Amino acid sequence: MVGVQSIPSPAITADERSHEVDHPSSHVAQFGSEQPLRLDCGVDLSPFQIAYQTYGELNADRSNAILICHALTGDQHVANVHPVTGKPGWWETLVGPGRPLDPNEYFIICSNVIGGCMGSTGPASINPATGKVWGLDFPVITIPDMVRAQAMLIDRLGIDTLFAVVGGSMGGMQVLQWTAAYPSRVFSALAIACSTRHSAQNIAFHELGRQAVMADPDWHHGGYADRGIHPHRGLAVARMAAHITYLSDAALHRKFGRRMQDRELPTFSFDADFQVESYLRYQGSSFVERFDANSYLYLTRAMDYFDIAADHGGVLAKAFAGIQTRFCVVSFTSDWLFPTSESRALVHALNASSARVSFAEIETDRGHDAFLLDVPEFLDISRAFLQSAGKARGLTANNA
Numbered sequence: 001m002v003g004v005q006s007i008p009s010p011a012i013t014a015d016e017r018s019h020e021v022d023h024p025s026s027h028v029a030q031f032g033s034e035q036p037l038r039l040d041c042g043v044d045l046s047p048f049q050i051a052y053q054t055y056g057e058l059n060a061d062r063s064n065a066i067l068i069c070h071a072l073t074g075d076q077h078v079a080n081v082h083p084v085t086g087k088p089g090w091w092e093t094l095v096g097p098g099r100p101l102d103p104n105e106y107f108i109i110c111s112n113v114i115g116g117c118m119g120s121t122g123p124a125s126i127n128p129a130t131g132k133v134w135g136l137d138f139p140v141i142t143i144p145d146m147v148r149a150q151a152m153l154i155d156r157l158g159i160d161t162l163f164a165v166v167g168g169s170m171g172g173m174q175v176l177q178w179t180a181a182y183p184s185r186v187f188s189a190l191a192i193a194c195s196t197r198h199s200a201q202n203i204a205f206h207e208l209g210r211q212a213v214m215a216d217p218d219w220h221h222g223g224y225a226d227r228g229i230h231p232h233r234g235l236a237v238a239r240m241a242a243h244i245t246y247l248s249d250a251a252l253h254r255k256f257g258r259r260m261q262d263r264e265l266p267t268f269s270f271d272a273d274f275q276v277e278s279y280l281r282y283q284g285s286s287f288v289e290r291f292d293a294n295s296y297l298y299l300t301r302a303m304d305y306f307d308i309a310a311d312h313g314g315v316l317a318k319a320f321a322g323i324q325t326r327f328c329v330v331s332f333t334s335d336w337l338f339p340t341s342e343s344r345a346l347v348h349a350l351n352a353s354s355a356r357v358s359f360a361e362i363e364t365d366r367g368h369d370a371f372l373l374d375v376p377e378f379l380d381i382s383r384a385f386l387q388s389a390g391k392a393r394g395l396t397a398n399n400a
Ligand SMILES: CC(=O)SCCNC(=O)CCNC(=O)[C@H](O)C(C)(C)COP(=O)(O)OP(=O)(O)OC[C@H]1O[C@@H](n2cnc3c(N)ncnc32)[C@H](O)[C@@H]1OP(=O)(O)O
Pocket: 071, 073, 074, 075, 082, 090, 255, 261, 275, 276, 278, 279, 280, 282, 369, 370, 372, 373
């Protein structure tokens, strides 16, 4: 990389490097009892580990680091082939050479959240006290817990201030939590399709999903791993219901309408007569191949508990008082899960805090998950925001 001084992750030990998996910059950072993770529920989690990927190189003054926070079922494999699904990284529209988050310019970090199931400690991990899978003995985690764990990782990487923290949906919640908890460590923040608190409707959808998991006889009160089984049916139903909320009526109509699946006439049965039924079944069955049911319970719960203003006497602006971080808030017109009104409320609070904030509502029928798709206006806005913040930060092309 021309003009970029390569600084290997400074505090990563040889032991940690031995955990490298499918990618040259794939790591697991382990934290021990000297550094427990203090959880909001009152538990000190120790030891624990965070699995993460990096792309690009940290520059000489360590000013070009971008942290990507993933959404509910995402993971650290943001821009490399996924080791389980074999599919491209989940945000390759945004991250990659020539993309708005270009590893030739930035040192990009993405970690699997605490509570996740792709290498970070979560309910599917082994509880060192029992030698068995944690299951429901795993402590309930929150968005602030996820961010606290990430901050320990960022410390471990020797980075004081992140050039940017970027994320959509649950990732956007983490972005906002980063700015509220560590304002001086975040130079710029790109918060997409998110909210400062989970709405009653969203909590209701999550509860529906959790009940579907818990109603599966294979769930065994979270103890399925010891029996060598997994509540696939319940988790698939949960994903099917959730997936509908990630799209929009218009998008479903455009994709499938009332068209039939591989047939011309109704079968007068409960087979998947309609394409949209077949599609949903596919989304459910492919999801369970890559996700743990208990993790789904814990991560949905973390989103439900999220409410930044609650920690500031119910006044959202207080969470951002005096903040110097540059914000860009993005919403999508057809997102009914995190509607534009919630982004506007955030922008108003940032304005009331005299924060620097730009806001874009993007016209699309692709619903909440538009942030994961190739939506040119979204990508252009992201690029322009980071370039402008980069100038203010003194970053030059290729960060020479
Ligand atoms: C690790 C991670 O994945 S990170 C988490 C973020 N990623 C996700 O949430 C993935 C799940 N979400 C999605 O797939 C979302 O629908 C989106 C919005 C991100 C993708 O949208 P699009 O690119 O428009 O894809 P679309 O929703 O049409 O789904 C395409 C898939 O459905 C399948 N499909 C389409 N029609 C049908 C049908 N009638 N019957 C069965 N399957 C169908 C396609 O074969 C395709 O399968 P593939 O993903 O294995 O290639």
